[in-house]
Amino acid sequence: MxxxxxxxxxxxxxxxxxxxxxxxxxxxxxxxxxxxxxxxxxxxxxxxxALYSVLYGNATVCVLTAASRAFFNDPPPGFSEHPLLTPRGVLYVAAEVGSDAVREVRESAARTGTRALPLTPQEAREMVPILHPGPLREALLEPDAMDMDxxxxxxxxxxxxxxxxxxxxxxxxxxxxxxxxxxxxxxxxxxxxxxxxxxxxxxxxxxxxxxxxxxxxxxLMPLRRTAMMLDPPPGFDIHRWPAVIDAAGSFYFKPDAGMILASPADETPSPPCDAQADEWDIAVCIDRVQNAADLPVRRVSRSWAGLRSFVAxxxxxxxxxxxxxxxxxxxxxxxxxxxxxxxxxxxxxxxxxxxxxxxxxxxxxxxxxxxxxxxxxxx
The missing domain is CATH 3.50.50.60 (FAD/NAD(P)-binding domain)
Known part of the structure; x- marks a missing residue:
């Protein structure tokens, strides 16, 4: 044996x-x-x-994420022929000023020494012009967040x-x-x-x-997370947009290979399985994103789901x-x-x-x- x-x-x-x-x-x-x-x-x-954000996760996760950056920036010889991280940035948005969610992002930034730049709603909309002005009350930019290969x-x-x-x-x-x-x-x-x-x-x-x-x-709690690819809004060059994450955790979207990758940030309990996207979660995602941004959705070109497993x-x-x-x-x-x-x-x-x-x-x-x-x- x-x-x-x-x-x-x-x-x-x-x-x-x-x-x-x-x-x-x-x-x-x-x-x-x-x-x-x-x-x-x-x-x-x-x-x-495929998003690297030091401010995404609890205190332990943020420390471990920050400690991983040196490896991603300078991997061992032969690890990859291409850069593992490419610039993206993350724009955290909130529907109210001084929310607990924004406070937690600020605390994570202070704890890990990560830049989190306060933006006015107008400055945020200059970065991502499709954001609706009504529900946008506060924004923080993590300029050093990256796309991951x-x-x-x-x-x-x-x-x-x-x-x-x-x-x-x-x-x-x-x-x-x-x-x-x-x-x-x-x-x-x-x-x-x-x-x-x-x-x-x-x-x-x-x-x-x-x-x-x-x-x-x-x-262990496996939780289903849904994602989908949407056509970009007509008339905009989306390639330099940061990822947009609702600080309260109800949605996110970001440019991805010329499309918009979007998610309702859902966490639906699931047994261990080959998870599949649910039509209801797709509809919820479209509704949440459209409440925050002027993003017409004519079709969902692709959708999928994965399991994110947590303990308490x-x-x-x-x-x-x-x-x-x-x-x-x-x-x-x-x-x-x-x-x-x-x-x-x-x-x-x-x-x-x-x-x-x-x-x-x-x-x-x-x-x-x-x-x-x-x-x-x-x-």
Missing amino acids: QEFDIAIIGAGIGGASLAAMLADAAPGRPVLLAERESFPGYHTTGRSA VHGIHQGFLRRAKAGGVDLRSDAPLLAASWDGSTWTLTFPDGPVRARKLVNAAGAWADEVARMAGVPTVG DRSPVVGPPALHPGFFWFAAQGGYGIQMAPALARVGASLLDHGVLPPDIADAGVTVADLSPDRCYGD
Whole structure:
């Protein structure tokens, strides 16, 4: 039976980035990266809106996103032939002055040292002329937000993992897992393997993997998020527009390959599945965007949905449960997995091998307890 030091379940952005960091730290180390689908990233990674914003997410997410920027700006040689980030900017808009939502954006900017420039409604409309003046009361610009090359980032991590000796297997759903006190026996369609540590990077299926392994679940909540492509408004050059995000979280839209990518920022509870866009959510998106902007919608050229998986506090779950040290969570990355992937993967690799956080992450105020699965189990 083939033996591995570490077996990672799930080859989306989480599993791929962690595998790459482990391979960088110890090339040739026996690591298995098992993906249930025919190609990695099918369910969530490949359906991302591809926006890097340090101000998008809670305090822990913002720190990890900010700590990932250096990697994106200067990836390792051969990681990608093209830039991973390209300028976009994000315009946060609000329908009332001094709202809690705007205050939270300001606090995130202060905490991470990120520029968040206050704009008058008129200045915001000069940047995005289709914004209606009525519901626009306050605006903040994050000028350093970027578009991300999601495919390039994901494939770069997979290539780096494989170059470091990681055994990547597709069409390899985990069928059973048993622990004998020192080693896992993991059953896949092509037979069993053994592993010293089992890493649960299974995205929306992470609680199911935990149940299979006999480990307490963390209360993972897969939430469906809808997106669609709309024709651009006639008579406007949209290419330099920033992304527009409602600070209260009811919609966002941004230029994307000559079209407008829009979402109602919905969070509909869903079982783990191949999520599909719902007609009602499409209609809600159109209504919310049109209430904020003069964007005629003659047709929806394409729509899709993905699952964003959270626990109650909306921070990632990374680390081993106290009572199950051979099992390692790397899950609950929500809709932020790609933008914080380099830093979170460093966190995972450091906790796996040394039980501590990288110094820069710890210095930024994130603690092991902030990420530990034990926080999800209560008293």
